[in-house]
Structures are given as structure tokens and as C-alpha cells.
Amino acid sequence: MEKNLNLNLKVWRQKNANDKGKFEEYKVNNISTDMSFLEMFDVLNDRLVTEDKEPIAFDHDCREGICGSCSMFINGQPHGPKQGVTTCQLHMRSFNDGDTIVVEPWRATAFPVIKDLVVDRSAFDRIISAGGFISINTGNAQDANAIPIPKDDADEAFAAAACIGCGACVAACKNASAMLFVSAKVSQFALLPQGQPERYQRVSEMVAQMDLEGFGACTNTGACSAECPKGISLTHIARMNRDFLVAGMSTNEK
Amino acid sequence: MTSKLDSKIPEGNLEQKWTKYRSTVPLVNPANKRSLEIIIVGSGLAGASAAASLAELGYKVKVFCFQDSARRAHSIAAQGGINAAKNYQNDGDSTYRLFYDTIKGGDYRAREANVYRLAEVSANIIDQSVASGVPFAREYGGLLSNRSFGGTQVQRTFYAAGQTGQQLLLGAYSGLQRQVGTGNVKMYARHEMLDVVTIDGKCRGIIARDLTTGKLERHFGHAVLLCSGGYGNVFFLSTNAMGSNVTAAWKAHKKGAMFANPCFTQIHPTCIPVSGDHQSKLTLMSESLRNDGRIWVPAKLEDALALREGRIKPNDIKEEDRDYYLERRYPAFGNLVPRDVASRAAKERCDAGYGVNKTGEAVFLDFAANTIRYGKIEANKKGMHNPTEEQVVAMGKAVVKEKYGNLFDMYQQITGVNPYEQPMMIYPAVHYTMGGLWVDYNLMTNIPGLYALGEANFSDHGANRLGASALMQGLADGYFVIPYTIGAYLSKEIMTKAISTDHEAFVEAEKNVQNTIDRLLSIKGSKTVDYYHKKLGLIIWNQCGMARNEAGLKKAISDVQALREEFWSNVKVPGSANGLNQELEKAGRVADFLELGELMCKDALERNESCGGHFREEYQTEEGEALRDDENYKYVAAWEYFAGNKWELHKEDLIYDNIKIAQRSYK
Ligand SMILES: Cc1cc2nc3c(=O)[nH]c(=O)nc-3n(C[C@H](O)[C@H](O)[C@H](O)COP(=O)(O)OP(=O)(O)OC[C@H]3O[C@@H](n4cnc5c(N)ncnc54)[C@H](O)[C@@H]3O)c2cc1C
Ligand code: SF4
Ligand code: FES
Numbered sequence: 041m042e043k044n045l046n047l048n049l050k051v052w053r054q055k056n057a058n059d060k061g062k063f064e065e066y067k068v069n070n071i072s073t074d075m076s077f078l079e080m081f082d083v084l085n086d087r088l089v090t091e092d093k094e095p096i097a098f099d100h101d102c103r104e105g106i107c108g109s110c111s112m113f114i115n116g117q118p119h120g121p122k123q124g125v126t127t128c129q130l131h132m133r134s135f136n137d138g139d140t141i142v143v144e145p146w147r148a149t150a151f152p153v154i155k156d157l158v159v160d161r162s163a164f165d166r167i168i169s170a171g172g173f174i175s176i177n178t179g180n181a182q183d184a185n186a187i188p189i190p191k192d193d194a195d196e197a198f199a200a201a202a203c204i205g206c207g208a209c210v211a212a213c214k215n216a217s218a219m220l221f222v223s224a225k226v227s228q229f230a231l232l233p234q235g236q237p238e239r240y241q242r243v244s245e246m247v248a249q250m251d252l253e254g255f256g257a258c259t260n261t262g263a264c265s266a267e268c269p270k271g272i273s274l275t276h277i278a279r280m281n282r283d284f285l286v287a288g289m290s291t292n293e294k
Numbered sequence: 295m296t297s298k299l300d301s302k303i304p305e306g307n308l309e310q311k312w313t314k315y316r317s318t319v320p321l322v323n324p325a326n327k328r329s330l331e332i333i334i335v336g337s338g339l340a341g342a343s344a345a346a347s348l349a350e351l352g353y354k355v356k357v358f359c360f361q362d363s364a365r366r367a368h369s370i371a372a373q374g375g376i377n378a379a380k381n382y383q384n385d386g387d388s389t390y391r392l393f394y395d396t397i398k399g400g401d402y403r404a405r406e407a408n409v410y411r412l413a414e415v416s417a418n419i420i421d422q423s424v425a426s427g428v429p430f431a432r433e434y435g436g437l438l439s440n441r442s443f444g445g446t447q448v449q450r451t452f453y454a455a456g457q458t459g460q461q462l463l464l465g466a467y468s469g470l471q472r473q474v475g476t477g478n479v480k481m482y483a484r485h486e487m488l489d490v491v492t493i494d495g496k497c498r499g500i501i502a503r504d505l506t507t508g509k510l511e512r513h514f515g516h517a518v519l520l521c522s523g524g525y526g527n528v529f530f531l532s533t534n535a536m537g538s539n540v541t542a543a544w545k546a547h548k549k550g551a552m553f554a555n556p557c558f559t560q561i562h563p564t565c566i567p568v569s570g571d572h573q574s575k576l577t578l579m580s581e582s583l584r585n586d587g588r589i590w591v592p593a594k595l596e597d598a599l600a601l602r603e604g605r606i607k608p609n610d611i612k613e614e615d616r617d618y619y620l621e622r623r624y625p626a627f628g629n630l631v632p633r634d635v636a637s638r639a640a641k642e643r644c645d646a647g648y649g650v651n652k653t654g655e656a657v658f659l660d661f662a663a664n665t666i667r668y669g670k671i672e673a674n675k676k677g678m679h680n681p682t683e684e685q686v687v688a689m690g691k692a693v694v695k696e697k698y699g700n701l702f703d704m705y706q707q708i709t710g711v712n713p714y715e716q717p718m719m720i721y722p723a724v725h726y727t728m729g730g731l732w733v734d735y736n737l738m739t740n741i742p743g744l745y746a747l748g749e750a751n752f753s754d755h756g757a758n759r760l761g762a763s764a765l766m767q768g769l770a771d772g773y774f775v776i777p778y779t780i781g782a783y784l785s786k787e788i789m790t791k792a793i794s795t796d797h798e799a800f801v802e803a804e805k806n807v808q809n810t811i812d813r814l815l816s817i818k819g820s821k822t823v824d825y826y827h828k829k830l831g832l833i834i835w836n837q838c839g840m841a842r843n844e845a846g847l848k849k850a851i852s853d854v855q856a857l858r859e860e861f862w863s864n865v866k867v868p869g870s871a872n873g874l875n876q877e878l879e880k881a882g883r884v885a886d887f888l889e890l891g892e893l894m895c896k897d898a899l900e901r902n903e904s905c906g907g908h909f910r911e912e913y914q915t916e917e918g919e920a921l922r923d924d925e926n927y928k929y930v931a932a933w934e935y936f937a938g939n940k941w942e943l944h945k946e947d948l949i950y951d952n953i954k955i956a957q958r959s960y961k
Contacts (some may be wrong), residue, residue: 042570055873056873056874072570072572074569074570074572074710075570075572076574076708078574079572079573079574082572082574082824083572086822086824088868089822089866089868089877090820090822090866092868093868094868094869095868095876095877097874097876099362100536101361101366101368101535101536101537102366102368102370102371102535102536103535103536103574103575103577104371104577104704105704106370106371106457106459106460107361107366107368107370107371107535108363108365108366108370109361109362109366124703125707129704129707129708131707131708131710133710154506154874155873155874158362158874160362161362161363162362162363162483164363165363165364165365165471165474165481165483168467168468168471169471169472169474169475170475172468172471173426173427173468173469173471173472174425174426174427174468175472176422176425176426176469177347177350178343178346178347178350178422178469178773178774178777179347179418179422179773179774180425181418181421181422181424181425181426182421182425183421184380184420184421184423184424184425184430184438185380185382185437185438188432188435188436188437189432189436190432190436191432191433191434191436194429194430194431194432194436195429195432197427197429198429198431198454198455198461201427201428201429201454201460201461201464202457202460204460205363205365205366228427228429229427232427232429234424234425234426234427235427
């Protein structure tokens with residue numbers, strides 16, 4: 041049943057990349073449990089504007105858990121306390137009356153803060169540009185049913201491709217490693233026949249770019265997968281590591 | 295036809311138009327392509343596929359989007375699927391049938407030649423996507439799987455669980471990023487286009503704002519492609535992403551591009567009902583659910599009342615006391631009637647008092663019957679001869695979970711109700727806009743050099759779009775149409791040197807953009823941007839939504855005018871223009887919606903007939919079905935803008951040589 045909550049928010053405020061930033065506290069009252077977390081922020085921002093204060097900047101767009109824009113670090117967890125959902129899908133019924141909620145941006149060297157809770161995740165796009173594709177020009181394709189793909193492989197490739205590029209894995213990791221994100225893309229293509237021709241080149245180039253962007257090393261803590269809203273599995277990291285080894289050996293041979 | 299509108303439809307048989315045209319359209323040689331610059335606004339299916347394809351051909355491309363990455367364009371949220379006339383199911387599908395279904399589904403208000411081309415290239419889209427690694431759903435034999443969608447009787451919809459848009463967009467995005475990597479595309483994320491620049495009647499570039507620094511930028515292009523999506527957010531509440539807006543198209547409109555059929559909006563029948571005033575957007579439950587779910591309301595008013603007051607539960611209502619109203623009214627198509635028909639039928643039942651939630655604006659979408667059917671099939675497969683009812687239900691639930699798991703989870707997350715146990719509650723919501731910038735066969739607007747692709751144009755869906763056809767159209771436009779048709783224009787531009795952005799037209803356009811921003815920031819009124827947006831949304835929803843009438847539309851026009859005036863004197867936009875300012879971004883978009891809203895009502899008022907999503911209460915049959923007037927309204931309404939929110943109507947007659955137009959019937 042719908043209830044109303046009174047809450048204390050501690051929100052990270054930072055004017056721009058150069059500002060040091062600090063927490064600010066806000067009381068919000070009469071928050072319906074039917075609201076989403078971002079709708080609660082809408083209510084707060086509406087009030088801040090009316091009070092002649094600067095509203096809190098945050099990224100969001102689809103509000104359905106699929107675009108990967110929203111990115112709040114809530115009470116020490118990316119996308120908050122509930123498993124398998126993004127910030128925009130988190131509903132206030134996951135909180136209790138009187139709770140204090142601490143909200144921060146993703147924190148990682150490779151994701152500099154732009155303002156308040158908004159960070160720059162363009163490093164992810166550059167990793168994809170380095171190799172996260174199949175090199176086929178428009179118009180070259182053969183009939184889609186020409187190569188049957190075992191359902192299990194197709195399903196697993198799909199499970200990897202479900203990554204929304206939100207960056208929660210990086211935010212969750214004490215090393216700010218991007219392994220889960222990169223491995224999901226590597227794995228998707230490694231599982232499909234279409235991805236084979238560039239398989240090993242792809243993994244080398246994506247990993248090289250990942251290192252260049254300043255993401256940390258992976259020490260297998262598994263925090264990434266535990267916090268991933270799409271449940272991207274650690275097996276993709278294992279698959280990527282294997283492919284990376286093979287890629288290294290074949291380069292040596294040349 | 296007014297001389298200003300030349301649709302440039304090639305001569306010849308319908309089946310041959312595109313093949314012939316494609317083989318004779320002037321080409322640009324590779325060396326010249328390198329010096330031709332193309333600006334693409336939008337990185338959704340239309341923009342990303344166009345950008346990748348044009349860059350592969352050798353053009354210099356710049357892509358703009360307002361999100362922080364091209365991958366987040368609104369196309370990412372499409373759920374159910376994409377149509378293609380592959381006939382993999384051997385169930386009678388063909389290019390002609392897809393063409394026919396689309397024209398009929400659009401209630402005979404789309405162009406034959408464009409739609410036929412769309413159906414023709416549809417099969418290539420699936421090939422292209424699979425080749426770029428899109429993991430569509432497959433059968434155990436390893437071949438692609440299909441499902442049914444509304445408005446058709448064949449299975450031609452390809453899908454990837456409930457995330458088809460995501461997978462298709464990521465496919466197109468990877469092609470785009472590949473070109474970014476090679477340097478053929480320069481990507482401008484977190485940039486918003488705020489005007490087009492025209493010189494001597496041709497489109498020559500844009501003004502964009504870097505949303506991070508707040509700086510205005512001038513960009514030159516030999517051609518500009520607007521792939522900026524639809525304008526459903528004029529209603530405030532819609533299934534569109536929060537940022538979806540009309541600004542790019544509207545600025546082009548104000549520079550002379552005609553806006554076609556603005557009143558043709560699609561209200562989707564299966565969305566999660568509104569829960570309260572805090573609501574910021576509405577969530578779609580994919581149409582694919584109508585494939586397996588049955589829609590009903592109680593047959594008795596007292597049962598509906600008891601449900602609303604929480605005295606009984608849906609499962610307490612006996613089978614014979616349920617009204618499966620779509621199956622009753624439309625036995626041939628049943629739950630699979632097109633969206634406009636399904637939405638109006640839901641509204642009709644709710645208006646008559648049969649709504650099932652506390653607001654009285656909801657109907658049931660029930661999976662119980664199909665859960666049992668699936669359970670029985672599973673039992674057979676497993677050789678179980680006398681399964682218990684629980685076993686059947688459990689196995690059936692597993693099948694439903696496999697097919698729609700993510701949608702069911704989403705429903706539960708939002709409503710707190712478990713849809714495996716209780717029927718879902720749904721109600722229609724704004725979803726898609728068939729109207730958009732007028733374009734010719736080449737996808738060029740009436741401004742030379744300015745194109746519109748994807749949902750931003752008006753071209754293929756007439757007065758109602760069939761499910762799974764927007765993804766098809768976006769990718770058809772970007773992958774397979776524009777790479778050819780742009781040659782018709784650019785082949786004549788090879789001598790045009792890049793124009794300096796110091797040209798007075800750029801200076802002037804930038805100054806105007808700056809003035810608008812300054813004005814918004816200087817009002818310092820007392821009401822927030824959202825306040826005005828919500829008010830506008832209510833006006834349009836009530837008067838220009840699922841049902842419209844003359845008096846209501848006239849009132850809406852004056853209400854919107856008054857609201858616009860108030861906005862410009864009392865809106866409060868905090869902060870400054872130097873840096874990220876999300877309230878300022880919203881304010882600019884709502885300012886444009888406040889003008890578009892008026893034009894939508896004007897268009898609806900002018901169209902004295904009912905067709906597709908446009909239902910004028912004055913024009914209906916005795917049974918309450920839409921009454922079209924082909925004699926007087928078989929045209930595209932293209933509106934030309936004049937300063938001070940004045941418009942002139944131009945008509946493009948629609949000619950049907952290949953299809954016999956008839957009253958649309960799904961009975
Ligand atoms: C919830 C939902 C589910 C859907 N499901 C289906 C489905 O199953 N099947 C189907 O066929 N269709 C579906 N649709 C419809 C379909 O998703 C859209 O019509 C289609 O994706 C639109 O694609 P597009 O490329 O035209 O525009 P969009 O994907 O909307 O992209 C617009 C782009 O333009 C950019 N942009 C806009 N304005 C500016 C500006 N001023 N400056 C810079 N950039 C700008 C944006 O950043 C974005 O990149 C669905 C729609 C919704 C809302
Ligand atoms: S792997 Fe998971 S957490 Fe990381 S970007 Fe993808 S969806 Fe987000
Ligand atoms: S806003 Fe799109 S995933 Fe949250």
C-alpha cells in the first residue's frame with residue numbers, strides 16, 4: 041500500500057570539474073512510496089528552484105532502466121540497495137520513514153565529475169571505438185538465416201549484450217576497473233560466428249584502450265557483477281581473459 | 295497539390311520505382327565525398343545507421359546528440375520488435391503484404407511509394423543487423439524466431455527478448471563508433487542543436503550548444519540530417535524518454551521546413567496507468583504482450599465498482615461476467631487490432647464506468663488462459679499425461695517468464711503487484727508521433743539540403759503506425775535509403791567549398807539563439823518549467839488526445855496561446871548559461887512545445903474526419919468506429935510557418951494506384 045515518507049538526504053554538490061565539492065543536506069517530506077527515486081529528486085529540485093537555489097544536476101533519460109544514463113551512488117552502493125535495478129527503477133518503497141540517504145556521483149579517475157552527480161563516461165565510447173564492433177559495411181550482409189546459431193550461444197550473447205553501459209561496475213570496484221563492461225562486449229562477439237574474424241584483435245585493442253583511459257586493474261573481488269543492474273556475469277571476464285591470452289600468444293608468433 | 299510540395303516520386307510501376315531510381319540516381323565519386331560534410335542531428339536508429347553508412351561511403355560526418363553517449367538515444371528503449379517481410383514462417387508474408395498492412399494500418403494516409411520501398415528494404419535490415427552482431431531471439435534449430443504484433447495476421451516481428459531497440463541501437467552504435475575510431479565521424483555528445491542555418495535558400499549548417507560548457511558553436515555542413523525523434527513529450531506524460539523533444543524539428547520548421555500532419559499522434563493501448571501527481575513519465579508494456587494476454591473489464595458495473603473500492607479481486611470475477619471487449623467487437627483480429635482501435639476501445643469502456651483501478655482508468659491484461667495453454671503444451675512435451683493443475687500453471691509460468699520475464703519484472707517493480715498472480719492493469723498512453731517534418735521521396739524537407747529521417751519525419755505511417763514498424767523505418771531510412779538519395783543533392787554540391795562559419799547567416803543565427811537563452815534566464819518569474827509543461831500536457835491530452843471535437847480544439851488553441859504568454863512572462867529558470875544547466879535545457883524545449891501544441895490543435899481542427907489516431911467525435915459510425923472522408927481529406931496536411939505563430943496549410947494529395955482504399959475493418 042502507498043505510504044508517505046519523511047527523509048533526510050545528503051547529496052554531493054560540486055559546481056564543476058575544478059570545484060572541490062561537498063555534501064549538502066536536504067529534508068524532503070511527504071514522499072509517496074509509489075514514487076521513483078528520481079521522481080523524489082524532481083520534487084526536491086522543484087522546491088530548490090522555487091527557493092531560488094540551484095537544482096541538483098543528475099543524468100537520466102529513459103527512466104526505464106535501459107538507456108544507462110542514471111548513475112547515483114546511494115548509501116554506498118551504485119544504483120542503491122536493490123539488486124538488479126537502476127537508479128531510475130528504484131522505488132521509494134525500498135526505503136523507510138526517517139531514513140538518511142547519502143547520494144554521490146560515480147567515483148573513478150576515468151569518470152571525472154562534470155557537475156553534482158553528473159560524470160563524464162566518454163571513456164566507454166572510446167573503448168568501443170577501439171574495437172567493440174564487427175567490421176562490416178552497410179549492404180554487405182548475407183541472408184540472416186544463412187548461419188544458424190545455437191540458441192544457447194545466441195542467448196548467452198544476448199545476456200552479455202544486455203549491458204547498458206552505465207558504469208556502475210566501475211563505481212562499485214575499489215580499483216575502478218572496467219573489466220565487466222569491456223568483457224561483456226568482447227564476450228558477446230566471441231560467442232557469435234560473426235564475431236570470429238576479429239575476435240583476438242578486438243580483445244587486444246579494447247583492453248589497450250581501457251588501460252589508456254586510466255581504469256584500474258581487476259583483482260577479482262566480484263563487486264562489479266554483484267552491483268551490476270543487468271546481472272552481467274563474471275564468466276565474461278573469464279572468457280575475455282582467455283581470449284586475451286590467446287591474442288597475446290598469436291601476436292608473439294608474428 | 296501546391297507547387298511548394300513536390301514529392302519527387304519516381305515514375306514507373308510501384309515494384310520498380312525504387313530499384314530503378316536507386317540505379318539511376320546520380321553518384322558522387324569517392325574523391326569528392328571526402329570534401330563533402332554532412333551534419334547528423336541524432337544518434338538513434340535513424341541517425342546512427344545513417345552516420346555509419348555515410349561515413350563508410352567516405353563522407354565527412356559530424357553527429358550530435360544531447361545525451362552523454364550516442365548509445366543512449368531514445369531508440370534504446372524500444373521493446374517489442376522490428377518487422378521485416380522475410381516470410382521465414384512460411385505464413386504468407388511478402389513485400390506486398392507488409393506494404394498493404396502498413397498502408398491499411400495507417401488508415402490510408404501514407405504515400406504508396408515510400409511505404410513500398412520501406413517494405414522492400416525491410417528484409418535487408420535483418421541481414422545487416424545480424425551481420426553486425428545483433429543477438430536476435432532464435433529457435434532451437436538455430437534460426438531466427440518471430441512473434442506477432444497488432445494489425446497483422448502473419449508473424450513477421452523479429453525481437454531480442456523485450457529489448458529489441460537496445461540490441462538494434464547497440465548494433466548501429468557500434469558501426470558508428472567504428473567510424474568515430476577511424477576519424478570519419480566526429481561525435482558531439484552532450485550537444486544540443488538550437489537552430490539550422492540557411493544561406494540562399496539552402497541549408498548550410500547548425501548552431502549547437504555544448505551542454506557542458508554552455509558555449510554556442512557554429513557548424514557548417516553541405517547537408518544536414520535531422521534524426522531527432524518524435525514529439526510525444528508535448529503531452530508531458532508519455533512513454534518517451536524524458537529528454538525527447540521537438541526542438542530540432544521545430545527550429546527547422548521556423549526556418550521554413552513544413553511540418554506535416556502534426557495531429558497524428560499514437561496513443562499506445564498497453565501502458566502502466568498513472569499512479570499520482572508526482573508521475574514523471576509513463577511506462578509501456580510491450581504490444582507483444584497482447585499476443586498472449588487477453589484484455590477485459592467486468593461485464594457488470596457493480597463488479598467494476600467493487601474492484602475500484604477494493605472489495606473484490608480480479609480473480610473473484612467469474613468467466614461469464616468478464617467482457618473481453620476486443621474479442622467481442624473485433625472477432626477477426628481480437629486482441630491484435632491496431633493500436634488506435636485498441637486504445638479507443640479501452641477509453642470507451644472506462645468512460646462507460648467499467649474501469650478497474652481507483653482512478654477508473656485501467657483495464658485488465660490477463661495471462662491466465664495462456665499460462666495454462668503453455669503449461670499443457672509443456673506437459674505434453676514432457677510426456678506427462680495427468681499433470682495436476684499446479685504443475686500445469688507452474689510450467690506455463692516458466693514459459694511466460696522466458697518470453698516476457700523482463701517486462702513482468704518491470705511491471706512489478708513499478709506497481710508493486712506481481713503480474714504472474716494477478717492480471718496486469720493497463721491504460722493507453724502517448725507513445726509515438728506519426729506527424730513530423732514533411733519530406734519528399736528522397737527524405738529531403740522542402741529546404742534544399744535539409745533532410746529528416748526516422749520518427750522526426752512524417753513519411754511512412756499515415757494516421758497510425760503499426761507496432762514494430764518504427765524501428766524498421768528508422769533503420770531503413772538510415773542504412774538503405776539516405777545513402778542513395780543524398781546523392782541526388784550532393785552530386786550537385788561538389789563545387790561548393792566549405793562556407794566559413796563567420797558568414798553573416800551563422801552570426802545572425804547564433805545571435806538569435808543567444809537572445810532566446812538570455813530572455814529565458816531574465817524572466818525570473820515564479821513558476822518552474824515543469825509547471826508549464828504539465829499544464830500544456832493536460833490541455834493537449836484532454837482536447838487533442840484519444841478523442842477530439844471542434845469546441846474542445848478551439849478552446850485548446852486559446853488555452854495554449856494564453857499559457858504560452860504566461861510562460862514567457864512568469865517562468866523561472868535558475869542559474870546561468872555558462873555551464874551545465876538542465877533547467878535551461880528544459881525551458882527551451884518547453885517553449886517550442888508551447889508553439890507546437892497550438893499547431894497540433896489547429897491541424898486536428900482543420901481535419902474534419904476521423905482517421906487512425908485522429909478521432910473526431912463528430913465523425914463516427916453508429917457503432918462508434920472512425921469515419922474517414924476520402925473525398926475531402928485524402929491528403930497530407932503540410933503547414934508552413936510565418937512569424938508570430940501563423941501558419942498556412944499546403945495539401946499533398948495522396949494517390950492510391952495499387953491499393954483499393956476501403957473502410958478499415960478488423961471485424
Ligand atoms: C517505450 C517505447 C517502446 C517502443 N517500442 C518499439 C518497438 O518495439 N518497435 C518499434 O518499431 N518501435 C518502437 N518504439 C518506437 C521507436 O522506438 C522510435 O520511434 C524510434 O526508436 C525513433 O528512432 P529515431 O532514430 O527516429 O529517434 P530517437 O531514437 O528518438 O533519437 C533521437 C536522437 O536525436 C537526438 N536529438 C534530439 N533533439 C536534438 C537536438 N536538438 N540536438 C541534438 N540532438 C538531438 C537525441 O539525442 C537522440 O540521439 C518504441 C517507443 C517507445 C517510447
Ligand atoms: S556491466 Fe553492468 S554495471 Fe557495468 S556498465 Fe554494463 S550494465 Fe552497467
Ligand atoms: S534513466 Fe535510463 S537507465 Fe535510468
